[in-house]
Amino acid sequence: MLNEVKFCCTPNFAGESEGLGDAGIETFLDSPFISLAREIGQNSRDAKSPNVSCPVRITFDILEVEKSEIPGINEFINTVEQCLETSYSRKDPKAIDFFYNLSNLLKKESVKILKIEDINTKGLHGPCEEGTPFHSLVKSRGVSQKGDDISSGGSHGIGKNAVYAVSQGRTVFYSTKYLSNSEEKFYFQGKSLLISHCLNHEPKSATGYWGEDQYKAIENIELLPKWLHKEEQGTTIFSLFFEDSDRWEDKIVISLINNFTSAIYNGEMEFNINNEYIVNRESISNLIFSSDLEIIAERSGIAVDLEVARQIYKCLSSDLSDNLQFEIKNLGKFNLRILLDDEASKKYIFFVMECLSHQT
Numbered sequence: 001m002l003n004e005v006k007f008c009c010t011p012n013f014a015g016e017s018e019g020l021g022d023a024g025i026e027t028f029l030d031s032p033f034i035s036l037a038r039e040i041g042q043n044s045r046d047a048k049s050p051n052v053s054c055p056v057r058i059t060f061d062i063l064e065v066e067k068s069e070i071p072g073i074n075e076f077i078n079t080v081e082q083c084l085e086t087s088y089s090r091k092d093p094k095a096i097d098f099f100y101n102l103s104n105l106l107k108k109e110s111v112k113i114l115k116i117e118d119i120n121t122k123g124l125h126g127p128c129e130e131g132t133p134f135h136s137l138v139k140s141r142g143v144s145q146k147g148d149d150i151s152s153g154g155s156h157g158i159g160k161n162a163v164y165a166v167s168q169g170r171t172v173f174y175s176t177k178y179l180s181n182s183e184e185k186f187y188f189q190g191k192s193l194l195i196s197h198c199l200n201h202e203p204k205s206a207t208g209y210w211g212e213d214q215y216k217a218i219e220n221i222e223l224l225p226k227w228l229h230k231e232e233q234g235t236t237i238f239s240l241f242f243e244d245s246d247r248w249e250d251k252i253v254i255s256l257i258n259n260f261t262s263a264i265y266n267g268e269m270e271f272n273i274n275n276e277y278i279v280n281r282e283s284i285s286n287l288i289f290s291s292d293l294e295i296i297a298e299r300s301g302i303a304v305d306l307e308v309a310r311q312i313y314k315c316l317s318s319d320l321s322d323n324l325q326f327e328i329k330n331l332g333k334f335n336l337r338i339l340l341d342d343e344a345s346k347k348y349i350f351f352v353m354e355c356l357s358h359q360t
Helices: 032-046 073-090 093-106 133-139 158-166 248-259 261-265 284-288 291-300 303-317
Strands: 006-011 056-066 110-119 171-180 183-193 197-199 202-211 234-240 269-273 277-279 322-328 332-338
Touching: 006 073, 006 183, 032 056, 032 110, 032 158, 032 234, 032 248, 032 269, 073 093, 073 197, 073 202, 133 171, 133 183, 158 171, 158 234, 248 261, 248 269, 248 277, 248 284, 248 291, 248 303, 261 269, 261 284, 261 303, 277 284, 284 303, 291 303, 303 332
Parallel strands: 056 269
Antiparallel strands: 006 202, 056 110, 110 234, 171 183, 171 234, 183 202, 197 202, 269 277, 322 332
């Protein structure tokens, strides 16, 4: 079955030169884990299933997958070899280092993968054709669309590239399962962002896809190995050749607490980070005031963000907070919670509403 899934870069008919300096990825390289957690959390929160009352659950797990269990791996290895040769011919030190390292990773018997899965979400509707959310995530550039809900906090714009920033091979697999007219649908597609090169004397672009012929997404889940199967409705993202830096889980959990304080406190979101951290309504208090996380935040340059999260939590949980509700025409109903605290280092104002839409 693995032979049914192929890897191939798209033709480069115009002979354009494409390097590793993809602005969409470079944006997140300074703080890849902080950015990844924020973008993943926002996308999954926006995709909450309207049919369940349970919180959105997101898991971050490390997989060790045998290289032989990765579909299309031989074609990918050949492509990487050609990219390395091209890097030498261009005398590009950044590309040489990247593909030399990737070549060494491909000599190992297994590949380290970060698996990110959301549960209690509606999944990304396909097919992988222009105008659908799944296509927007996998095959669009400069196009933003999550679905019909214009109130989404993001729209699979530049933020979708954050997951490539934690891949030493700039390779990501996507799978989604959703309901369409009461019928369960499944789509899988992989994507690599490399450099332009020649393969078998044919010019190829930097973008490669994993799927069926003509760069199409896989619809038959039985064509995929078991580790790529999806049991529940929602979206799963796999970052291959994961850069397992020291205590990456700490940076993920700090970012989640920073960006989703209110959602976690209100029981709207839960997270499991590689079974190292369980983040939910019951655990957030201990985590947010943890001295260990405070030290990590200071070392990572995000101590201010953690302090903001603490102030938000105090405002949400304190009996001294005042709660006001009001409505603004064409915007909707707002809930304003205020806590006066002489020890707070700054003043914060947050307006939270269920759905922000634009009316004319």
